[in-house]
Amino acid sequence: MLPCAFLNTRWRRCNLRRIGMKRILIVCAALLLCGMAVARGRGVHRVASCNIRVALPQDEEGGNGWSARKYVCERVMKRCKADIYCLQEVTVGQYEDMCRMFPGYFVFGYPGPETDALPDREYHGIAKNLVMFSKRRYEMTGAGVYWLSDTPLVGGSSSWGTARPRHVNWVRLRDRRSGREFRVLSVHLDHISYEARLAQVRAVADEASQYPPGVPQVLAGDFNSRPSNPVAGVLAGAGWVDAFVEANGEDAEQMSFHRFEGDAYEPKKGTPGRIDFIFLKGTGIRVVSSALVKDCVGGKYPSDHYFLTADIVIE
Template sequence: MKRKYLLLIVFMSQLIGTSAQTIIAGTFNVRLETAGDVGNLWTDRKLYVANLIRFHGFDVFGTQEGFKNQLDDIQTQLPEYARYGIGRDDGITKGEHSAIFYKKDRFELLKSGDFWLSETPEKPGFGWDAKINRICSWVQLKEKKSGRKFYCFNVHYDHQGMVARRESSKLLLAKIKLIAGDAPVLLTGDFNGNHSTEWYRLIADSGLLRDTFKEVKYPYVNNGTFQNFGRNYSVADIIDHIFVTRHFSVKRWGVLTDSYNGKFPSDHFPVLAEVQLGR
């Protein structure tokens, strides 16, 4: 009898430990590589981008604007991560990516895919009044220890097209329902819109997804998320967001204002949300 009770205690403790496991999720616009960023070139910033990611311990995070060589640089410095994402211009490697990184020792990739933010989402192109191609990449991951499965979607909205941003939210919601069904979903991205914009409200008020910022009592929000390498430092708008479905509870949320030698790893501050799957 004592042996049975001991085994039961061990089993319950393992079960509780598994159920309490949290996921540190992030969204990070890393700023595309361009020769115009004098004083903030990618070759100078890439070490600090990787240092930030490593220190804050993201388990899964979405990046925006990164070219393939930039994503390769991140992965070279952080070999503990695998990634998925394709180029928005040719559906292979050309152009900016909306990539998703995840820790290889914790998660297994089950499925992946992409769609473009346009009237023809199955192929490269831009729609409505957008100025350039915009893409959403997604993965389904399985946590190796618990066996729990969830989807991650990562997106970057157009920076000028008002109609495109509104219609992108409608398309995104429809695609999430179609691809993930009633499964748990994490959505990360640069939405180029703060909490008052119509396209943000379409997501936040959808009944399908909740903004992790609104789910914590004390969000760490000393700054907005777009600071333009310090030139826009005083603006408090949050335009980079992390949403979750009802399957998640949210433990903490914050804008990460890390710097190096008075400079910033990107023109955006990344956002971190610690969440728990299985409320």
């Protein structure tokens, strides 16, 4: 029979090993969590561009109306876990739904004289490009709207043969963590006229050019043009970087418009391509990763566009 002293010593050694292993596991877990925090934490801003598809009666008949999609849209957007959402094609009911579904976000860009003139709450060819941002993370230091026309300060104005009035909503944010300020712009260019898109994107580039390089800028939205189109070339010539291409390379190009069909969609003319973008401009701003969000819920897509995300760092 072993002496009690030996047993006590052996028990203490085993117990110390167990305690030591527990401490190691705790430390490892803490380091893992810290690593995750660094990867998607203080220095990283996740931006999502979401064309949510305007609420139309004809979509209701086909099962893709907003009443059938809004909770799908909510779930997919929340899965993105973005700090900032740039939305396009938002009508008044959709704006109210966003305010309700995202109480932790400030939702900027719906009310205006052009919507005040439409008390019937119906869609009259004017849908808004909202910017939503985390109230906990950001402080808004400035904001505004301008219309893509010869009279940019007149709400609902249009020029250059555009099919519908188009505008830009922008906010200037201060990151509460770092104190760094930057601009975010949400845009939707015309879907019919190539000449109108060119004039509109030039107006966007000209307006943004008044800011010095030390003010980083993020431009997100539906450009109704592919990356190889001269419309995107206007922005490249003005110093804007396509976040998706920068992160994934030109060979990784994919389509973003799919008519509620997902990857099964085949256009009648040409090949499918990406028409949704997140562009970056300024010193100290760079993309870490960017991806198209192809999620659906129960076989239903949140929109006829895939959403687009980009993780960016502003140094």
